[in-house]
Amino acid sequence: MTATLTCTGLSAGYRRGHACVRDVSFALEPGRVMALLGPNGAGKTTLLLTLAGLLSPLGGRLDLDGAPIRTGNARLASRAGIVLVPDDRSLFTGLTVTENLRLARRKGGPTVAEVIDYFPRLGERRSIAAGRLSGGEQQVLALGRAFMQAPKVLLVDELSMGLAPVVVESLLPIVRSFADDRGTAVVLVEQHVHLALATADVATVLRHGEVTTTGPAAELAADPERLEQAYLGSAAGAGTAVF
Numbered sequence: 001m002t003a004t005l006t007c008t009g010l011s012a013g014y015r016r017g018h019a020c021v022r023d024v025s026f027a028l029e030p031g032r033v034m035a036l037l038g039p040n041g042a043g044k045t046t047l048l049l050t051l052a053g054l055l056s057p058l059g060g061r062l063d064l065d066g067a068p069i070r071t072g073n074a075r076l077a078s079r080a081g082i083v084l085v086p087d088d089r090s091l092f093t094g095l096t097v098t099e100n101l102r103l104a105r106r107k108g109g110p111t112v113a114e115v116i117d118y119f120p121r122l123g124e125r126r127s128i129a130a131g132r133l134s135g136g137e138q139q140v141l142a143l144g145r146a147f148m149q150a151p152k153v154l155l156v157d158e159l160s161m162g163l164a165p166v167v168v169e170s171l172l173p174i175v176r177s178f179a180d181d182r183g184t185a186v187v188l189v190e191q192h193v194h195l196a197l198a199t200a201d202v203a204t205v206l207r208h209g210e211v212t213t214t215g216p217a218a219e220l221a222a223d224p225e226r227l228e229q230a231y232l233g234s235a236a237g238a239g240t241a242v243f
C-alpha cells in the first residue's frame with residue numbers, strides 16, 4: 001500500500017545550520033496513527049510545523065501519496081490535505097458552532113451532522129457563538145473544523161494543553177475512530193504518553209531532535225523501561241511526560 005505521508009531524512013529548525021530536528025524518517029499508511037513523543041524541547045512541534053508547511057525543512061523530503069510535495073508552503077500543504085489542528089484554535093468567535101464547522105468544510109469532507117456525531121457536545125452547543133464556549137469546547141470545535149477539511153493527514157499538537165485528562169481520554173478515541181472511518185493518517189503529539197500509546201498504531205520518540213526509538217505503540221506501552229530510556233535518557237526527571 002502506498003503510504004499517505006512519507007518523511008525521509010527530514011531536518012528542521014528555525015535557522016539554517018541550526019537544526020533542532022535531525023534526520024527523521026517514517027511512513028504512515030492511510031488510517032494509521034503515529035504518536036510523536038518526547039520531552040519538552042525535543043522538537044515535536046517543530047516537526048509538526050514543518051510537516052504542515054509552516055516551516056521550511058532544512059533537509060530531507062516529504063511525499064504525499066507517493067509523490068513529492070513542495071515543502072515550506074502552508075497553503076499548499078493544507079490544500080493537498082495536510083491539516084494541522086491549530087493550538088490557538090483559530091475560531092470565528094462571533095459565529096456559531098455550526099457556522100464555524102460549515103465554513104471549514106472542504107469537498108469530500110464530512111457533513112456538519114457527521115462531525116456532530118463524533119462530538120455530541122458540539123451538537124448541544126450548535127447555536128452558541130464560538131467565543132462563548134469553554135476552552136475545552138473550543139478545542140473540540142477546532143478539532144471538528146479540522147475533520148471538516150477532509151484531511152489526508154491530520155496533525156494534532158497537544159490536545160491535552162489546558163484540558164483535563166478525562167477530556168483528553170474521551171477525545172483521543174474519537175481521533176482514532178475518525179482515522180479508521182476515513183483513512184486519515186494522524187500524527188499525534190501528546191504529553192499523556194499512555195493515552196497516546198493506547199490510541200496510536202506506532203510511536204516515535206524524539207529527544208534532542210533525534211529519534212531515540214520507534215515501533216509499534218503496543219510494544220512501547222508494554223516496555224516502560226525502553227520507553228523511559230528513549231524518553232528521558234540519563235536525565236531522569238526532564239520534561240513533563242505523564243507516564
Ligand SMILES: Nc1ncnc2c1ncn2[C@@H]1O[C@H](COP(=O)(O)OP(=O)(O)OP(=O)(O)O)[C@@H](O)[C@H]1O
Binds near residue numbers: 020043
Ligand atoms: N520560534 C522558535 N525560534 C527558535 N527556536 C525555537 C522556536 N520554537 C522552538 N524553538 C526551539 O526548538 C527546539 C524544539 O522545540 P519544540 O517546541 O519543537 O519542542 P517540543 O518537543 O514541541 O517541546 P514542548 O513539548 O515543550 O512543546 C527547542 O530547543 C526550542 O527552544
